[in-house]
Amino acid sequence: MPPRDPALARDKALDAAEELFYARGIQSVGMDELRGASGLSLKRLYQLFPTKEQLVAGYLARRDEHWRRRLAEHVARQRDPRERIPAVFDWLEEWFGEDDFRGCAWINAYGELGATSALVTEQVRAHKEAFRSWLAALVDAAGLPAALTGPLFLLAEGAMVTAGITGDTRPAAEAREAARVLVTAAGPDGISRPSPTP
Structure with a gap:
């Protein structure tokens, strides 16, 4: 079941984005692939990050903190x-x-x-x-x-x-x-x- 908690759902989206974007590049990874890797619906992904650009920015901001x-x-x-x-x-x-x-x-x-x-x-x-x-x-x-x-x-x-x-x-x-x-x-x-x- 997809997580209902917005913070947990956001983390799942960012986890998938970090794994795929860092390994393969940003432009080669589509939102459908991120949907599959995160376990979230496409609708939920777009609720959390209305554009792919915002998801990229979120991934970079969180990675900055960890790095x-x-x-x-x-x-x-x-x-x-x-x-x-x-x-x-x-x-x-x-x-x-x-x-x-x-x-x-x-x-x-x-x-x-x-x-x-x-x-x-x-x-x-x-x-x-x-x-x-x-x-x-x-x-x-x-x-x-x-x-x-x-x-x-x-x-x-x-x-x-x-x-x-x-x-x-x-x-x-x-x-x-x-x-x-x-x-x-x-x-x-x-x-x-x-x-x-x-």
Whole structure:
């Protein structure tokens, strides 16, 4: 029997959307297929999400909460604030190694719909801005220059794109080593120093 509780029905719809959209792409999955995977009627699906675009936005918003929580929980295990920065890349390496890893859901969604859906673009930008702000807080807590936030963000994002394409975990390890170089170059007191000339 389909769930009568609206919250449970919404979760079932989002579970089906996340599984299918992330594995196969958004445009290749139709509402009929989502109906079958969720166990909800098409009428119920459209009551919950009047358009497919709204379902995509809902999927991305919920995935954002789960993704950032998993990352933050992993990083928080490190007591040394400076070790929390490489821990970001440790977690990315674990994520890249998961059997169902298909790259960054937000980059994938933007690639499919960014040119045509303002709602999807808004969700993607909100996720990336939240991730960058969280990295900025890590940098600040470690006593490092705020200017490191941008390069660290780009290292993480580049690793996600590359791992999504190659299906390899190495981009996370390579990005982690580059992050360590940046943190070390900042010095123990957070002041960046030039590399010694030969």
